[in-house]
Amino acid sequence: MGTNKSCTAKTLVIAALVAVICLAFGPAAFAEDLLQKAVIINEGCLRCHAAQGLNANFDGKTVSLYVDKAKYEVSMHGTMPCTYCHTNITDYPHTGALKGKALVAQVNGECQRCHKDVVPDYNKSVHGQVNSAEGRQNAFCSDCHGIHNIYKKEVPEAAINHNQVPHTCGNCHEELLEQYELDFHAKAVLLGGQEAASCVSCHGSHNILGPEEKESMVSTENTPKTCAKCHLFPLENFAKGKMHYSLTPTGDGAVSFWVLIVFSWLVIACISFVLICILLELRRKWADVNKPGSH
Amino acid sequence: MADINSGFPQNKTVYQRWNIHHRLVHFGIYAPFIVCAITGLPIKFHHKAWAQALASFFGGGDGLLFWHLFAGVVIFLTCIYHLGYSLLWAVKYRHNLTIPMLPWSKGTWTALKQYFAYQLGKSDEHPKFGRYQWKEMFDYWAVFWGMFMIGGSGLLMWFPEFTFQYFPKWFVDAYRWAHSDEAVLAVVFIFTWHFYNVHFQPEFFPMSWVWWDGKMTVDTMELEHGLELEMLTEQQQVMPGRGTISPDKKFPSSG
Secondary structure: OHHHHHHHHHHHHHHHHHHHHHHHHHHHHHHHHHHHHHHHHHHHHHHHHOOOOOEEEEOOEEEEOOOOHHHHHHOOOOOOOHHHOOOOOOOOOOOOOOOHHHHHHHHHHHHHHHOHHHHHHHHHOOOOOEEOOOOEEOOOHHHHHOOOOOOOOOOOOOOOOOOOHHHHHHOOOHHHHHHHOOOHHHHHHHOOOOOOOOHHHHHOOOOOOOOOOOOOOOOOOOHHHHHOOOOOOOOHHHHOOOOOOOOOOOOOOHHHHHHHHHHHHHHHHHHHHHHHHHHHHHHHHHHHHHOOOOO | OOOOOOOOHHHOOEEEOOOHHHHHHHHHHHHHHHHHHHHHHHHHOOOOHHHHHHHHHOOHHHHHHHHHHHHHHHHHHHHHHHHHHHHHHHHHOHHHOOOOOOOOOOOHHHHHHHHHHHHOOOOOOOOOOOOOOHHHHHHHHHHHHHHHHHHHHHHHHHOHHHHHHHOOHHHHHHHHHHHHHHHHHHHHHHHHHHHHHHHHOOOOOOOOOHHHHOEEEHHHHHHHOHHHHHHHHOOOOOOOOOOEEOOOOOOHHHO
16 A cells, blocks of 8 residues: 555656646747747748848739838747748748738738637627628728737837827828817827827727717717716717817818818918008108108 | 216116016916917927927927916916906005006007007107007907917816816817917917017117016106106106106216
8 A cells, every 4th residue: 555655646746747847848948949930930031021122013013022120020920930920931932922912811811810819809890890892801900000010009119009090090091080180189199198099099999880880989879988988977968069070161160160260360460460560660760760860 | 057867877767667466467477378389389280390399398298288288277377366466456546546458548549540640650749658558458458368268268178077068069179279279379479569569679679678677767668658657747647556656866976
């Protein structure tokens, strides 16, 4: 019995040791392996693709194939092999290479392999829905997050940085950006403020929905609550009227437009009047000085 | 025999034009006004490179707004101080009250006609202004109008939780346009008109020192406030609480 017991104890100790070694060094060894692989693979890729001006002619369009090495290496994915996302590149010359929209769709499909948690939200969102006219999602991951320059949002250069978000969204939503820039939140954000709302503060990010959807953060029902994230308590009036308006003689921004016109003319009239007075006074002083016997 | 002292400028009779309250109010308006202009213009023209540079100097959009609000509060406090002071002044002199800052106060209209006739070369009679010229009334009441335009909209924008209980969004948006456009008007107005009147015009260059010590020499009084000088010297009508004559200063060595 005694030997049997010590035998079990021995087995247990060895099993524990093996488990500790595997758990402690296994992932590290694997990561080390991936890192090594990345260094070797990326060196090969960047031998050509780090060259500025590397172009290709696809269907009559000149397309840049250049990758900024310095930016890529400090990006979130900088320690990963290129082939982690470009899965269909296995040889040289690249027989499996995709072009244009097909390439974008393929690479963006690969994001979901690791970022599984985002997928359900994204698929439900207006950006994740497939646009029947174009046969693709309304917005891909890379449209907002960048390509070889993906950084955490705390990095000032990141496309999803608080102060960059309006520009990133504005790449597609040009008119909305123009309208947003009239808004006071925009002024604060675009001048480097951290407290005011950027696009995603009100509209959400992966779960973004149009205002006509009930669950949307900016639906009539939810808008007061969304504003109250910053503005103390929800008010019904927060949801009344258009948040984004254009300065046009009719429509939502009409009053603002006419106020602007009236004040512009008020400035012109006032300043013209006082400039004329100044000129009159100076002319009179000049005439007095030049009068005979004035000295 | 001519007075030996009369040639020395420091021996000219000097009038105490502004007391310490007037000067404090002027300081309390102009210092924060400059801060408001420096921190406000980048907000209006946020896409310009100089705006970005100024904003980063003040610590980004949030810092910019902090100093803008801070200066705005100082202007508000100054206005309250001024209104309180004016009220107490009016109560103190209620039995013999004339308010020379009112546009319809005595002599304003005559002086205005004289001013344009003189400047246009139609008459050689120099305009005789009362305690306040039309220019000064213009500046003074412009601040009143500005407080409603800029100060009012500023408060509505500062406290949206209050504002949106009573006002629709289009109203606040339009009021914000009034805020910044009126501010641009104020900035351009001050730096052309007011600066010409008290800095750049030959009589005052580099500046009129009334804002600093409140004093104005008899020569300048004659040009700028002839009617008031007449009332002070010839008719001995001193406006209640105003226009105290300081004793003549003599050149020390004259004996």
